[in-house]
Amino acid sequence: MFTALKAFKPTSESIPPPNNALKLKLPTSNLPVHYHPLNPLDFLLRAALIYPNKLAIAHPDVNSPAFYTYSVWAQRVLNLAYALLKAGLRTGDRIAVIAPNVPMMADALQAAPAARVIATAINTRLTHQEVAYILEHSGSKLILVDSEYAHLIKGTNIPFVISNDTGKSDDPYEQFLSEGRRFGAEKGWLGLEMEADENAPAFLCYTSGTTGRVSGVLTTLRGTYLAAIANAYEGQMNRGSTYLWILPMFHAAGWTFPWANTFAFTTQITMRSVDYPLIWKHFLNSGITHYCGAPTVQIGIVNDPSARCPPQVIKAYIAGAAPTAHLIGSLEKIGITPIHVYGLTETYGPFTRSYPQDSWSSISLEERTKLMARQGHSFATASETRVVYRPQDTEGLSGELIDVPKDGKTMGEIVTRGNIVMKEYFNDQEATKKAFRGGYFGSGDLAVMYPDGSVAIMDRSKDIIISGGKNASSLAIEQELASHPHVLEVSVIAREHEKWGERPMAFVTLHPQHASKWKGRHEDFAKDLKVHARKRLPGFACPEWVEVVTELPKTSTGKILKTELRKVVAKL
Amino acid sequence: MFTALKAFKPTSESIPPPNNALKLKLPTSNLPVHYHPLNPLDFLLRAALIYPNKLAIAHPDVNSPAFYTYSVWAQRVLNLAYALLKAGLRTGDRIAVIAPNVPMMADALQAAPAARVIATAINTRLTHQEVAYILEHSGSKLILVDSEYAHLIKGTNIPFVISNDTGKSDDPYEQFLSEGRRFGAEKGWLGLEMEADENAPAFLCYTSGTTGRVSGVLTTLRGTYLAAIANAYEGQMNRGSTYLWILPMFHAAGWTFPWANTFAFTTQITMRSVDYPLIWKHFLNSGITHYCGAPTVQIGIVNDPSARCPPQVIKAYIAGAAPTAHLIGSLEKIGITPIHVYGLTETYGPFTRSYPQDSWSSISLEERTKLMARQGHSFATASETRVVYRPQDTEGLSGELIDVPKDGKTMGEIVTRGNIVMKEYFNDQEATKKAFRGGYFGSGDLAVMYPDGSVAIMDRSKDIIISGGKNASSLAIEQELASHPHVLEVSVIAREHEKWGERPMAFVTLHPQHASKWKGRHEDFAKDLKVHARKRLPGFACPEWVEVVTELPKTSTGKILKTELRKVVAKL
Structure with missing residues (x-):
């Protein structure tokens, strides 16, 4: 499938030792035998155990393409975890990652929970000043940065590691990994203790926001685990799936798809940028079965001159804004099955879906796509979605929430709670309190609820x-x-x-x-x-x-x- | 598909009221906004919300066939929950259910967590004396019994409700449900408070055992939830699936398939007995896609004279004993895809699977089926599977566990730990301690581990x-x-x-x-x-x-x- 695959050799430090134990050390605090703290890293370790030689990450479209099997990828993640510990990071410390969809980013999102640090993936399209603010606000102690974006951290006092995205042993990032391998002294995964608290902070995702306000959304290991399973399940991802990274991994930690993919044993293809002809090259030649994207990206895909029916079924998760019925119809015309999901950074990305109904087969495309454009119902591992108004906006935590009638007309705010809601806004108790008032997370999205309990966004409250x-x-x-x-x-x-x-x-x-x-x-x-x-x-x-x-x-x-x-x- | 479906009318008390809220009351203890206790009942409520009119339970092969949509089924479960509360049951109390695979059994396994009682489903093939022992040991305060098995509780002092399995309003079980509806006074699901502790006891499953010893395996809500998701995922069950209840639901709570099915929005078909011609009738005419069964049952299926390739793909979960390579080959010949899983009542049924490998396509059927007959690797929501020996069998909790070499030869005991391990043996601290010594649950199954980390059972230790x-x-x-x-x-x-x-x-x-x-x-x-x-x-x-x-x-x-x-x- 990839011509460069045969020629590629990972660095020698990327090759795992024989008799590699693919499990973390149990916490020193004695866990009950019937309890294991949920941790999304477990999916990678399991994939490396069951399918060690399966292609996990392919990064084909660069001068120096790289390809990693699950076995090799897990070793690289382990090396990175040790490198972070060698750099002096301790449990709960933050690291920043500034990179497009490249193997380093994929590594970092897995290695952070291994080293028990919190990764904050920073949007590469931000300005130097915005990046500086996030580095400051997150208190990041180390930066992993792709060389194309090194200018974003010019002048920083924070230690950093540059990646030239080559996968070659003279690449500074590869040298960092190799140092990690040496520092680990072949203690392997068993040299790292697993986090005993599944509600411990996992990732710190800064919302770019349409309002100008930048907030640090802190997620948990448990939430990431449960959201990832739901995302994999909704698209029926499995070992036969190939996922194309169009959605940036820095966007809400890639909507937990880094772990949905390892849960489902897929192959992931990474691309440095959203390049429509390249996307179509992969759709048509690389067996892509799944990808995610906001409507604007999906519009670019369907309108690209290369667009034509791919030989395999492709499922597109659409979220980030409400897709038009027109877009849903356009995707289906070229053989792409849209899965319309809805969520926010505060909900780990998607937490609801417009669930298809049997009755849709007997209505017009226009009618059906309008139903499909609704935000729908909660995922299995999410809790309830409500549409409410607040009779007295007290700003207090006890503010009552009153459900709007299920009439498809009365507007209220979408609120939710449960395992797919962030832990808090990092270092911002006030904002957290406000977002959580009434015991639910308030999305700020105005919606109606239909008699069937599905919700449809009408607008952001300010729009x-x-x-x-x-x-x-x-x-x-x-x-x-x-x-x-x-x-x-x-x-x-x-x-x-x-x-x-x-x-x-x-x-x-x-x-x-x-x-x-x-x-x-x-x-x-x-x-x-x-x-x-x-x-x-x-x-x-x-x-x-x-x-x-x-x-x-x-x-x-x-x-x-x-x-x-x-x-x-x-x-x- | 079912000729009797059109004529069937559920009792009027089975019809949910308009504007039915399909959610439990939040616990009075304030839960964090980002935390929702895992509860397998949530899957049914969600199915009733998203697919209210989908056929959930079909019970076609009796004098009085019954058919329930998700909406109606959920109402019946709610009625049963209220009926249990009306009968005086309190949180943590036990109820016994003695029935084959009939709607009452399906109801009870969903209603128990709704009423926060613990259901113990008793094997209908036990003797009166054995049933009496279980009723006594479990401290059951109420019995739901199918009329065919009423003799098993003759002379009991415990209150009981008989079902004639008719679904008609003069059936004592239906009257019990209707009383529940009245007792609930239309407070609905919001009249029932959800369990705040996801590690609370959920089901009590007595092992019939091959050793003569009967133990009460106590499971948790969290474990049931996570095991059910794994079971649904391994067979890629989804809304298009139809599940045939061949495995008795009283067997380890149906290996958590009662909740795997609601998670996946399937249709479930119940049958009162394992009747091979009837099984084939459903395979060939009812669109069955999934079923579970021990090897002895699978042998009966492949050797039945009606056996021929069904029009749709059927996936068979095989567990309960190691299938022979011969059996796996026979299933595949008639178009049934075997999913070989392994587990015990203490592990909620299956927790490992023989995961298919690409390399299997290039080896002989005989070689491949031998590999498939291995017990394999842990499910995604299970924790590690180890094969160990205990250098000094101290009977103490600190007994060291030493992994056998991964040579495919050296035998040791399969042990596991984590979310798909029972909470305890009910009222038997000594047995629990013994089973959990070394911090892992000891299965008693002797196995080897291969270099690829897969395990294969060689024998029960005593065999x-x-x-x-x-x-x-x-x-x-x-x-x-x-x-x-x-x-x-x-x-x-x-x-x-x-x-x-x-x-x-x-x-x-x-x-x-x-x-x-x-x-x-x-x-x-x-x-x-x-x-x-x-x-x-x-x-x-x-x-x-x-x-x-x-x-x-x-x-x-x-x-x-x-x-x-x-x-x-x-x-x-």
């Missing part, structure tokens, strides 16, 4: 448009505008209006195949889109203004930045 | 044959003898021998298709089998004696009773 005293959901408007065949992406925000208070304004990018048609005629397009809207939306929800733009402002993780659009509107 | 000072595994001998095409079942035990101390003696039943050939010529068959053995086994392991019998003595769960064969041998 609602109050038009003539009525609540217009910017998301619902976007869903309808996106069904216009010439629209590539659309974002709708509130704009002040003398008579109605607020009215929707739409920012639109045109589909490349149709853009030429409207060249110099954007006002005509605006009229066309308004006609399209009036057929589908109540008057108060129809866009009063339509602006065609070449690009929409986005966060580093691909979410559309309405804050930026609001700035534009404020100047109008 | 080993010491022949000329060498250890002969009765299981390994049985495996080879079973490859003789005329052998249906075989059991090998030690018999005293003047010169060698012990020598193997084989008890054999002949395959019905070949029995006539050897009629009156059992000595000739014995010679033929010995020749077959000498080609495959070292001299000390060849059977010195072969006895053809019409039937082998078995426990009520289908395990061959070597204790009975030993009594026969002792008289020779």
Whole structure:
């Protein structure tokens, strides 16, 4: 499958010793015989035991491709764990990782729980200043950085290790691993004690946020374990699966897919960037069966010129924003099965899914994709999803939560609790208290609940448009505008209006195949889109203004930045 | 699929009210927002929420067939929970259930954790005296009994409810459920508080045992939850699956498949008895995709005259004793994919599996089925499987465990620990201590470990044959003898021998298709089998004696009773 695979030789320190025990030392505190603390690292150790020679990580699209079997990968993770201990890190200390989807990132997310340190994977698209803030806030004591992003930590006082992403023994990262191997003195996995507390902090994920506020979401070992199993199960991932890393691993620890993959014994393919022709090369030639991505990425995939039906079934986990019915239909047309899930960094990524129903086979594609675009119901290992309002927003912990009627109309906030909710905002008791008031985590997403108990997001609370005293959901408007065949992406925000208070304004990018048609005629397009809207939306929800733009402002993780659009509107 | 389905009407008390909240009340003790106690009942509530109208339980092969959707089934479980509370049961009390695979049994295993009582499902094949012992030992305060088995509790002082297995409103069991509904006064699921401690006792499973000793294995909510997920995952059970209840639910709580099925949203078909023509009727007409069974049952299935390739893929979980390579081959020939798992009542049923390897595609069926017959490696939610010996059998808790070399030869005992190990032997601290000495649960099964870390059972410790000072595994001998095409079942035990101390003696039943050939010529068959053995086994392991019998003595769960064969041998 990969031509470079045969030629690749891992460093000699990556080769495990014979009679390698693939288990951590039991805690010195005596655990009951019937109790084992849940730890997502166990999945990797088990994969290395049962399928040692199976390809675990393939990193083919670089000058120096690298390929690791489960056996070799586990040894590299072990080497990294020892290297972290050698560097002086202690239980609960933080390390930062700044890298795209490369083997070092995959290693670090497994090695951190092995060394009992907390990994914080930092978004490579942030500025030097933003990175400095996160390094400071997390108190990171060591940085693993990919050479392409070394400029982001220029001037730092924190020790760092650079990776040239070569996998070769002269690479500084490889030297760091080799030092770890030597420091471990072949004590192996049994030289590392497992964490006795499954609720111990596991990963620290900074939300890039659409609001500008950066928070450090602290997860637990237990939550990561249970979320990973649910993610693997929802897509029916198994030993025959090949997962393509399109979603950045730095995004909410890759939605726990680093551990969903080891749980399911898959092969993971890593790519340094979101490159659509390359994605299609893998879809068509590398047997990809699963990937994750936000709608903006999925739009890029379906609209790429290489797009055509792959020979195998591909399941796409879609989350990060609500996909339009149009997008879901487009994916299915080229043979990609969408699994629409919903979540936030605070919920380890996905925790709900729009569960397919038998009745969907007898309704139109349009109707079905609208149902599929709902956020649906909780995962098996998540707890309940509720839609509530707070009669008195007391800011206190005892604030009552009242469920909205299951009418598909009344809006409230999505809240949840349980094993797939973060432990806390790191070093921010106030923000944690506020997020957890009423005993549930408040998502900030406004939704309705249907009679079948499924939920559908209408908007972020701040994105609602109050038009003539009525609540217009910017998301619902976007869903309808996106069904216009010439629209590539659309974002709708509130704009002040003398008579109605607020009215929707739409920012639109045109589909490349149709853009030429409207060249110099954007006002005509605006009229066309308004006609399209009036057929589908109540008057108060129809866009009063339509602006065609070449690009929409986005966060580093691909979410559309309405804050930026609001700035534009404020100047109008 | 089921002709009686359309005509069936559940009792009016089985119909849930509108706006039914499918969740338990949160514990009054404040749980952290990020923590939800694992509880296998949650899977049923979730199924009833997401797939209310999906067929959950079909019980078609009785005079009065019954069919319950997830929505209705959940209501019946709720009614039963309230009925138990009305009967005066309190948290931690025990109830007994004596029934074959019928809806009442399925209800009880879900309702017990809802009412926070401990269900003990009693083997229907036990004697009145044995049942009396279990009722006494468990301290059961209420009995749910199927009318066919009412004689087993004749004369009891314990209150009981009889089911005529009709699902009709004049059935005493249905009346009990209806009383529960009234007692609940429509407080619904929110009227029941969830158990805050996931390590609380869940089920009490009495082992029938091959040694005559009866022990009460106490499991936990957490263990049941995690074992059920693993079982569902190993067979890739999902919403499209239909599970046939061949394995009795009273056997180790159905190996946690009652919850594996609700986790995976399957349809379950219940049958009152193991009836091979009926099993084949369902295999061929009811879309069965999964079932569990001990090797003796699987032998009955493959040898039934109705056996032919079903139109869909059927996955068979095999456990309870080691299957012969011959059996695995026979299943595959008729299109049944065997999933060979291993466990004990003390491990919630299965906790290891023989994991398929890519290399198996290039070896002979015989070689492959031998590998598949190994017990393999631990499930994802189980902890490590070790093979150990105890240098000084101190009976103390600190007894050291030393791993045998991974040579595929040196025998030791299989031990394990972790989330898929029972909490304790109920009311038997001494037995618990003994079983847990060294910090691991000792299975009593003698095995070897191969270089790949997989384990293969050689024998129960008491079944080993010491022949000329060498250890002969009765299981390994049985495996080879079973490859003789005329052998249906075989059991090998030690018999005293003047010169060698012990020598193997084989008890054999002949395959019905070949029995006539050897009629009156059992000595000739014995010679033929010995020749077959000498080609495959070292001299000390060849059977010195072969006895053809019409039937082998078995426990009520289908395990061959070597204790009975030993009594026969002792008289020779």
